[in-house]
Amino acid sequence: MFKQLKIAGAAFAALISFSLAAEVSEAYTVKSGETLWSIGMEHGVSVIELKEVNEKDTLHVNEGEYLQIPEGISPHERDLLERIVSAEAEGESYAGKVAVATVVLNRVKSDEFPDSIKEVIYEVSPTGSPSFSPVSDGSIHQPADEESKKAVREALAFEGQGSGSLFFYNPTIASNHWIATRETTSVIGNHVFAK
Numbered sequence: 001m002f003k004q005l006k007i008a009g010a011a012f013a014a015l016i017s018f019s020l021a022a023e024v025s026e027a028y029t030v031k032s033g034e035t036l037w038s039i040g041m042e043h044g045v046s047v048i049e050l051k052e053v054n055e056k057d058t059l060h061v062n063e064g065e066y067l068q069i070p071e072g073i074s075p076h077e078r079d080l081l082e083r084i085v086s087a088e089a090e091g092e093s094y095a096g097k098v099a100v101a102t103v104v105l106n107r108v109k110s111d112e113f114p115d116s117i118k119e120v121i122y123e124v125s126p127t128g129s130p131s132f133s134p135v136s137d138g139s140i141h142q143p144a145d146e147e148s149k150k151a152v153r154e155a156l157a158f159e160g161q162g163s164g165s166l167f168f169y170n171p172t173i174a175s176n177h178w179i180a181t182r183e184t185t186s187v188i189g190n191h192v193f194a195k
Helices: 002-021 036-043 047-053 075-088 094-109 117-121 133-137 146-158 177-181
Strands: 024-029 066-070 167-169 184-188 191-194
Touching: 024 036, 036 047, 036 066, 036 146, 047 066, 075 094, 075 117, 075 133, 075 146, 094 117, 094 146, 094 167, 094 184, 094 191
Parallel strands: none
Antiparallel strands: 024 066, 167 191, 184 191
C-alpha cells in the first residue's frame, strides 16, 4: 500500500511539474551585458512575466544565471500584430508604433474587448465597421516593416507597465467624435492615445 501511495504521489508531482512547465517555453542562460529588458525584447515576452516566472524581485540579472522564459504569443499572432502596427502607424515614429501595439495588447487584457490578438484586430464596432481601418482597406495584408516588428517586441516586453491606453485616433481625420470624450493618456505624432 505504501508503495502504491508513493507511486501515486510521484505521478501527481510529475503532473504538477508538467502543468507548470507548460507555461514556460525554454530555459535561458544570461549572457554578459544582458538585462531582463533586453531578454524580454529578444524573446517577445513581458518583463513582468519574466520576473514572476523566475521569482525575481528586481530587474537585475547576472551573467551565467539561468532563467525560465515564459511562453509568448504564437508566431501567427505576432505576425498579425506586426502587420496591424505597420499599417496603422505607417509614417509614425517608433514610439507611436510601440504605443499602437500596446493598445492592442491592452485590449486583449481588458474585459471590454475580445480575448485574443486576432479577435481584437478583427473586431467590428457597434456601427458595423472594423475597429482598425487597415482591416477594411486591406492594408493589414501587407508584410510588416522591420521597425514595426521591433516595436511589437518592445510592446510585448513593456506589457503591463503603461498607462492603460485602449484607444488611439488621429484628431484631424477622426469621424467618430465619441473617441475625443475618452481620457487622453498621451499624444505621439499624429495619434492621441486614450483610455
